[in-house]
Amino acid sequence: MLKPRKKPVHPYHVELGLQIRKLRLKKDITLETLGGDVGLDASNLQKIEMGHNITLNTLLKLCICLETTPAKLFSKIDWDLSEKDIEALTTPRPIKKKAAKKKRKK
Numbered sequence: 001m002l003k004p005r006k007k008p009v010h011p012y013h014v015e016l017g018l019q020i021r022k023l024r025l026k027k028d029i030t031l032e033t034l035g036g037d038v039g040l041d042a043s044n045l046q047k048i049e050m051g052h053n054i055t056l057n058t059l060l061k062l063c064i065c066l067e068t069t070p071a072k073l074f075s076k077i078d079w080d081l082s083e084k085d086i087e088a089l090t091t092p093r094p095i096k097k098k099a100a101k102k103k104r105k106k
Contacts, residue, residue: 010088014051015077021049023066023073037065 024034031042031049038045038061048054048062063069
């Protein structure tokens with residue numbers, strides 16, 4: 001099976017991560033402390049701050065710990081969504097070849 005190609009980080013994810021990082025630093029919270037509060041290790045939280053994808057549950061937990069809302073985080077992002085973003089936000093998946101069915105002996 002082929003490995004899926006690694007998708008480039010989307011600018012909207014980068015901007016969201018930057019907003020999370022700014023708020024964390026403003027509140028003087030370490031990666032380790034915030035990560036522990038939301039159930040992530042520091043390296044995974046750092047990846048989110050660098051723009052890797054984030055689940056809604058993780059976003060909500062981060063907002064609770066940082067005493068903010070998703071709306072406030074998103075309001076800092078200059079949104080200009082278009083159809084081209086669909087492809088950029090889609091993870092490429094390898095195409096599986098269907099195995100030929102073996103003929104059964106009767």
